[in-house]
Amino acid sequence: MIAPPSIAVAAAPSLAKPGCQAYCGNVSIPYPFGIGSNNxxxxxxYALTCNxxxxxxxPYLTSLSLEVLAVSLTNRTIIINNPVVTGCGNSPRHGVSVTNKSLEGTPFLFSREYNKFVVLGCGNAILDHGGIVMAGCSSFCYENSTTPVMGCYGINCxxxxxxxxxxxxxxxxxxKGDCVSGxxxxxxxxGEYSSWNPRYSVNGIDxxxxxxxWSVRREEFPNCVGYDNTFSLSGNTPIITWACECGWAEEGNPYLANGCRESMHFHMAIHTELDHGHFFWISAGVGISMGALFLIIGIFWLYKIVLRIKNKKRKEKFFKRNGGLLLQQQTSMDKGSAEKTHFSAKELEKATDNFNENRILGRGGQGTVYKGMLxxxxxxxxxxxKIVDESQLEQFINEVVxxxxxxxxxxxxxxxxxxETEVPLLVYEFISNGTLFKHIHDQSNEFPLLWEMHLRIATEVAGALAYLHSSTSIPIYHRDIKSTNILLDDKYRAKVSDFGTSRSIAIDQTHLTTLVKGTFGYLDPEYFQSSQFTEKSDxxxxGVVLVELLTGKKPISMTRTGEQRSxxxxxxxxEEENRLFEIFDPRVxxxxxxxxxxxxxxxxxxxxNLSGKxxxxxxxxxxxxxxxxxxxxKSSTLQTTFQEVGCTGGAEPVVLSDGNSTSMELKFYNSITSSSDGQPLLSNTI
Incomplete structure (x- = not known):
C-alpha cells in the first residue's frame, strides 16, 4: 500500500468546539466540522466519523463517505481521497464513461485553484458536466510504456x-493503448510523486x-467579519455564502462564539495609523464630562479609520488580484479609454440596486447577469x-481592452x-428580446420568427463572426457559438454575446492550442480531437445554428437514438438519404x-464538414x-411589380423536361400592358 501525501498539521486544539474531539489521528477537526453529537x-x-x-x-465525511486528509479554516478547503477512473481496451474507439461522486446539495465544490485533471497512459479524456465539455486533454504513446516522459507534458501523461x-x-x-486513467x-x-506510481489503494480501489x-451561510454566523461569496452551481439556485474571518485586529476561529482574540499586530497598526492624534484625544479627556465626550468621539473616529483602512486594503487586494494594474498599463496611453473602460463598485451597486435578486436576467457558465441603469x-x-484564474489574468485583461x-x-x-470587487464585474449594453434559442424552440412564443427573419439573423451573425475573424486589429475567435449566445434586440436584430471563452491571437499564428471548451452539440469534432482551435471551429x-434555424430542432435530443442524438x-x-424536407420545420x-x-x-x-480545411x-x-x-x-420585388402593373390576357403553365428533371414556366399571353395606351411593356416568357 502506498501512503497518501503527507499533510502538515498546524491547527491548535482550541479550534474545535469546546468539549468536542479536536483530532482524529493526525487530522485537526476545526468547527464548523466536528465529531460525535450534533452539537x-x-x-x-460537516459531520465527521473517526474510524x-x-x-x-x-476521519471520514459522514454524508459522502470520503476519507478526510486535512481541513483548513484559512483557505476554506478540505482534502479528501477520491477514486481514480480507469478504462482499458485495444481499440482507439474503446471508451468508458464513469460519473464520480456528486457534491450536489452539499456546501462543497471541487477547487480549481488547487486541483488538476490528470490523464495517465495514452488516450483521450474529457471532463463533462451535464453534457457540456468542461475540460479535456490527450496524451500520446511512447515506446509502449505508460510511464510519463520528462514530466506530465503529453507523452503518456x-x-x-x-x-x-x-x-x-x-x-x-x-x-489508445492497454489502459488509460483519468x-x-x-x-x-x-510534484511529490516523481515515480508516478499514483495510487493509494484501499480495498482494491485506487x-x-x-x-x-467549503462554505457556510451568512445567517448561520451573524457575528462573522467576512466578505460575500456566491456559489452559482450549474442548474441549481445559487448559494449565498459568508466566508468568515476574524478580521484585521483578531485571530482564531471566527465560526465559534468568542473564538477570535486580539493579536499584537492590531495594536501596532493602530499606533502607526493614528500616531499622536489618537493620544491627543485621550489626553484631552482631563475633565470628567469633557473626557467622556472626547472618548466617544475618539472611539467613533477610530472605528471609521479602521473601517476605511480595511475597505481600502480589500479593494486594493481585489483590484490587483483581478488584473487592475495590468489594465492600467494597457490603457495608460489613452486616459479617455481608461475612464471609459473602468466602472467603480459603488456605481454598479447603485445601478443594480445592490445586485438585487429581482434584477437577475439569467445565470450561465460564466456568471450571473443583472439588469441595471447607470x-x-x-x-x-x-x-x-466567476472568480478569475490568476494564471489567465493577462489574457482576461487583454480581452477586456x-x-x-x-x-x-x-x-x-x-x-x-x-x-475592485471580489470577482470581476463586466458591463454590457442591454439587449431586450432574449435569446435566439428561445425564439426557435419555445413553442409557446406568441411571436414566432418568420423564415425571412431566420435568414436575416443568420446573415447578421455570419457577418459579425466574419468581422471578428478578419476585420479586427487582432483576430478574435468566439469559441462558444450557439443559439443561446445570440441575442435579439427590440427589432429582432441579432447580437453575438458571451465572449467569456473567446480568445484573441497574433496574426502570424496558424492555430490556437488550448484546453477543450465548448458545448455538446456545437463542439467541432476536429477541435476536440486535436485541442487546436481555429477560425473553422467557429x-x-x-453550421449547427443554421441547422437549428432550418429544422427547429435542438442540437442534442434524447428522443433521437444513437449517433443521431446530435x-x-x-x-x-x-441529406445523404434524400429526406431533408422531412426534418425541416413546417413553418420554414x-x-x-x-x-x-x-x-x-x-x-x-x-x-x-469534418475536415476544417x-x-x-x-x-x-x-x-x-x-x-x-x-x-x-429581388423575387419579392418582381412579384410586387406584376401585381401593381397588372396582367392582360391569360396565363398558361408550360411544363419543360430534359429527361432528368421537370420545371415550370409561366407563359403570359397578350403581354403586360400599360394603363394609358394599351401598348405592350413586356412580351417575354418568364
Missing part, C-alpha cells in the same frame, strides 16, 4: 485545469487526494463573473468592467422556397447568405 458540528454536511480501525485513526463551481463531473476515456488530484501530488472548497440613464447588463473597442452592430458592446458551430449528424444523414417549409432552403442547407453541410471561411459564409437574401428580395 459538535454545524449541520450534517478507529486504522492506525492512526482516519497530460494535465489541465478545471472550471470554477464544479460540483459534479463525468470522466469519458478513450484508450482523475482529479491535488496539484501538489503531481485513490488520490483532491481539494474541496446615472446617465443607459440601461446595461452587468455580469458578475480588445472587446471594449469592438464596434459592430451585431456584436453586444462591452462597455467596461469593475475590478464555422462548425455556426443534430449535426441527424442533418447530414438525412411553408414560408421559404425550395431554392432558398436547399441553398442554406448546402451551406450548412459545408460548414459541418474543407469548410468555408465566415467571410465566405456571410457573402453566400447575403446573396441568398438578395435573391429573395
Amino acid at each position: 459538535c458540528y454545524e449541520d450534517h454536511n 478507529q480501525s486504522f492506525d492512526p485513526p482516519k 497530460c494535465e489541465t485545469t478545471i472550471p470554477f463551481d464544479l460540483n459534479r463531473y463525468g470522466v469519458n476515456l478513450s484508450a 482523475f482529479l488530484v491535488d496539484e501538489k501530488w503531481i 485513490l488520490v487526494p483532491v481539494v474541496l472548497l 446615472t446617465d440613464g443607459r440601461i446595461v447588463a452587468v455580469k458578475k463573473s 480588445i472587446l471594449s473597442q469592438l464596434n459592430h452592430r451585431n456584436v453586444v458592446k462591452l462597455l467596461g468592467c469593475c475590478l 464555422v462548425y458551430s455556426f 443534430l449535426a449528424t441527424h442533418f447530414l444523414l438525412s 417549409l411553408k414560408e421559404g422556397t425550395k431554392e432558398e432552403l436547399m441553398a442554406v442547407a448546402n451551406l450548412a453541410r459545408r460548414c459541418l 474543407n469548410r468555408p471561411t465566415m467571410k465566405e459564409v456571410a457573402t453566400e447568405l447575403e446573396g441568398i437574401g438578395t435573391s429573395k428580395n
Whole structure:
C-alpha cells in the first residue's frame, strides 16, 4: 500500500468546539466540522466519523463517505481521497464513461485553484458536466510504456485545469493503448510523486487526494467579519455564502462564539495609523464630562479609520488580484479609454440596486447577469463573473481592452468592467428580446420568427463572426457559438454575446492550442480531437445554428437514438438519404422556397464538414447568405411589380423536361400592358 501525501498539521486544539474531539489521528477537526453529537458540528454536511480501525485513526465525511486528509479554516478547503477512473481496451474507439461522486446539495465544490485533471497512459479524456465539455486533454504513446516522459507534458501523461463551481463531473476515456486513467488530484501530488506510481489503494480501489472548497451561510454566523461569496452551481439556485474571518485586529476561529482574540499586530497598526492624534484625544479627556465626550468621539473616529483602512486594503487586494494594474498599463496611453473602460463598485451597486435578486436576467457558465441603469440613464447588463484564474489574468485583461473597442452592430458592446470587487464585474449594453434559442424552440412564443427573419439573423451573425475573424486589429475567435449566445434586440436584430471563452491571437499564428471548451452539440469534432482551435471551429458551430434555424430542432435530443442524438449528424444523414424536407420545420417549409432552403442547407453541410480545411471561411459564409437574401428580395420585388402593373390576357403553365428533371414556366399571353395606351411593356416568357 502506498501512503497518501503527507499533510502538515498546524491547527491548535482550541479550534474545535469546546468539549468536542479536536483530532482524529493526525487530522485537526476545526468547527464548523466536528465529531460525535450534533452539537459538535454545524449541520450534517460537516459531520465527521473517526474510524478507529486504522492506525492512526482516519476521519471520514459522514454524508459522502470520503476519507478526510486535512481541513483548513484559512483557505476554506478540505482534502479528501477520491477514486481514480480507469478504462482499458485495444481499440482507439474503446471508451468508458464513469460519473464520480456528486457534491450536489452539499456546501462543497471541487477547487480549481488547487486541483488538476490528470490523464495517465495514452488516450483521450474529457471532463463533462451535464453534457457540456468542461475540460479535456490527450496524451500520446511512447515506446509502449505508460510511464510519463520528462514530466506530465503529453507523452503518456497530460494535465489541465478545471472550471470554477464544479460540483459534479463525468470522466469519458478513450484508450489508445492497454489502459488509460483519468482523475482529479491535488496539484501538489503531481510534484511529490516523481515515480508516478499514483495510487493509494484501499480495498482494491485506487485513490488520490483532491481539494474541496467549503462554505457556510451568512445567517448561520451573524457575528462573522467576512466578505460575500456566491456559489452559482450549474442548474441549481445559487448559494449565498459568508466566508468568515476574524478580521484585521483578531485571530482564531471566527465560526465559534468568542473564538477570535486580539493579536499584537492590531495594536501596532493602530499606533502607526493614528500616531499622536489618537493620544491627543485621550489626553484631552482631563475633565470628567469633557473626557467622556472626547472618548466617544475618539472611539467613533477610530472605528471609521479602521473601517476605511480595511475597505481600502480589500479593494486594493481585489483590484490587483483581478488584473487592475495590468489594465492600467494597457490603457495608460489613452486616459479617455481608461475612464471609459473602468466602472467603480459603488456605481454598479447603485445601478443594480445592490445586485438585487429581482434584477437577475439569467445565470450561465460564466456568471450571473443583472439588469441595471447607470446615472446617465443607459440601461446595461452587468455580469458578475466567476472568480478569475490568476494564471489567465493577462489574457482576461487583454480581452477586456480588445472587446471594449469592438464596434459592430451585431456584436453586444462591452462597455467596461469593475475590478475592485471580489470577482470581476463586466458591463454590457442591454439587449431586450432574449435569446435566439428561445425564439426557435419555445413553442409557446406568441411571436414566432418568420423564415425571412431566420435568414436575416443568420446573415447578421455570419457577418459579425466574419468581422471578428478578419476585420479586427487582432483576430478574435468566439469559441462558444450557439443559439443561446445570440441575442435579439427590440427589432429582432441579432447580437453575438458571451465572449467569456473567446480568445484573441497574433496574426502570424496558424492555430490556437488550448484546453477543450465548448458545448455538446456545437463542439467541432476536429477541435476536440486535436485541442487546436481555429477560425473553422467557429464555422462548425455556426453550421449547427443554421441547422437549428432550418429544422427547429435542438442540437442534442434524447428522443433521437444513437449517433443521431446530435443534430449535426441527424442533418447530414438525412441529406445523404434524400429526406431533408422531412426534418425541416413546417413553418420554414411553408414560408421559404425550395431554392432558398436547399441553398442554406448546402451551406450548412459545408460548414459541418469534418475536415476544417474543407469548410468555408465566415467571410465566405456571410457573402453566400447575403446573396441568398438578395435573391429573395429581388423575387419579392418582381412579384410586387406584376401585381401593381397588372396582367392582360391569360396565363398558361408550360411544363419543360430534359429527361432528368421537370420545371415550370409561366407563359403570359397578350403581354403586360400599360394603363394609358394599351401598348405592350413586356412580351417575354418568364
